[in-house]
Amino acid sequence: MKAPRTLPIQYSGYAGCLLAALALTLILTGCARAAATPTALAFPDSAELSPIPAFTNTPTPEVWNTFAPYSIEPATPIPPAAERMALPEDVEIWLFLGSDQEAPYRGRTDAVHLAFVNKRLSKASVISIPGSLFVYIPGYTMQRLNTAYALGGMNLVRETLAYNFGIKPDRFTVAHPQEFGWLVDDLGGVDVSVLLPIRDACGGLPAGLHTMTGQKALCYVSYLSGEDEIDRTRRQQQMLQLLFTKLVQNGRLVKLPAMYVSYIHQLDTDFSLPELLLDIPLFLRLGDPQRLSYYLLGWNELQSWELPDNTQTSVLLPDAEAVSAVFARALADVLQASPLGEIVLTYEAQLTEASAFTPTPLTPTATGALPGITGTPTPTRTLPPGVTPTPGRTRTAVPTAIFPTPYPVITPTDGGEYP
Numbered sequence: 001m002k003a004p005r006t007l008p009i010q011y012s013g014y015a016g017c018l019l020a021a022l023a024l025t026l027i028l029t030g031c032a033r034a035a036a037t038p039t040a041l042a043f044p045d046s047a048e049l050s051p052i053p054a055f056t057n058t059p060t061p062e063v064w065n066t067f068a069p070y071s072i073e074p075a076t077p078i079p080p081a082a083e084r085m086a087l088p089e090d091v092e093i094w095l096f097l098g099s100d101q102e103a104p105y106r107g108r109t110d111a112v113h114l115a116f117v118n119k120r121l122s123k124a125s126v127i128s129i130p131g132s133l134f135v136y137i138p139g140y141t142m143q144r145l146n147t148a149y150a151l152g153g154m155n156l157v158r159e160t161l162a163y164n165f166g167i168k169p170d171r172f173t174v175a176h177p178q179e180f181g182w183l184v185d186d187l188g189g190v191d192v193s194v195l196l197p198i199r200d201a202c203g204g205l206p207a208g209l210h211t212m213t214g215q216k217a218l219c220y221v222s223y224l225s226g227e228d229e230i231d232r233t234r235r236q237q238q239m240l241q242l243l244f245t246k247l248v249q250n251g252r253l254v255k256l257p258a259m260y261v262s263y264i265h266q267l268d269t270d271f272s273l274p275e276l277l278l279d280i281p282l283f284l285r286l287g288d289p290q291r292l293s294y295y296l297l298g299w300n301e302l303q304s305w306e307l308p309d310n311t312q313t314s315v316l317l318p319d320a321e322a323v324s325a326v327f328a329r330a331l332a333d334v335l336q337a338s339p340l341g342e343i344v345l346t347y348e349a350q351l352t353e354a355s356a357f358t359p360t361p362l363t364p365t366a367t368g369a370l371p372g373i374t375g376t377p378t379p380t381r382t383l384p385p386g387v388t389p390t391p392g393r394t395r396t397a398v399p400t401a402i403f404p405t406p407y408p409v410i411t412p413t414d415g416g417e418y419p
Helices: 015-038 145-165 177-186 212-223 229-263 275-279 282-286 318-334 342-357
Strands: 091-099 109-118 123-130 134-136 143-144 171-175 192-193 208-212 290-295 300-304 314-318
Touching: 015 229, 091 145, 109 229, 123 318, 134 145, 134 314, 143 145, 143 192, 145 171, 171 177, 177 212, 177 229, 192 212, 192 229, 208 212, 208 318, 212 229, 212 342, 229 275, 229 282, 229 290, 275 282, 282 342, 300 342, 314 318
Parallel strands: 091 171, 123 290
Antiparallel strands: 091 109, 109 123, 134 143, 192 208, 300 314
């Protein structure tokens, strides 16, 4: 299990030299004054003494990035680095990426979703970004955003986001096709309203409501019609919202420890299980639609541009001012307090009931096995065409928690209070 990552405070060598020189100057000056001090000391009257200013310990500011120059001639001029976004201490940035390759291989991250999270106010806002956004990747060149992870892992992703948007993720998760399918199946499938029909893939999806398995859901969020990546990003955001809502409903968060143990060997993440368990109250509150906002970088912020390489390949160029406005609105959302909705109390009651009916604690033993889970083979996963699973990869089966039926729903009394 990986330890949580933090962003260290960095000091430049130049600043260190200045501090050392200043300290040396003070020492030498003090020695010179001491040598010149006469034996008989004359003290001024108290009226002549000036007050000593109070000492304040000013924290050393974090040094923002210096970015590497390009190593490959860019196809279009490199824009200047974005100004660093001023974030309150209460706000964290979480990054969710979806790779097109199975672990342990790095692939293109065609799903890019940033979240501003304010734990104190239990508010969050998600910004979904098309992977073909044409940005500067420090040390390389102008390239699609979805290539940064494949080129240099999370370090390069952080540098790329810092240069182009002025932000750095505090926490991250990279999911692969297999884990995504597992999640959908472990939640019992997901009901999706298809707005634009898909006729030439995914077994055909006419407009309307569809119950999707993991395999079909993966096809739905991966399908690209022509070069309309903004529509694909919209479908990804729709699926992200549906899966999160289903996870917090009906006490399903009681399965979170077992799911984490089941997925962790394939996921690339710096979230630990204890942290996720402590955040369960936050997740329940974010199940209130008034506390979770969604934004999409679409045609109001982006424009299509054809690469000058005679391949008729198009990318998306950002309008820096319009993109900055979206980020500002997303941040403003999480800084506004909201009243606690009644739906949150229902989610809390459902989780309490589900926990009471869970036969065994979902905690791994010393051998790594989950108690109470025996005799259930790992289900066979069918992957989409073209995706080859890595040989020998298995996972721990996720138990089916025992929930009461029907699920309890708490309603207020006549006085407007909950019993």
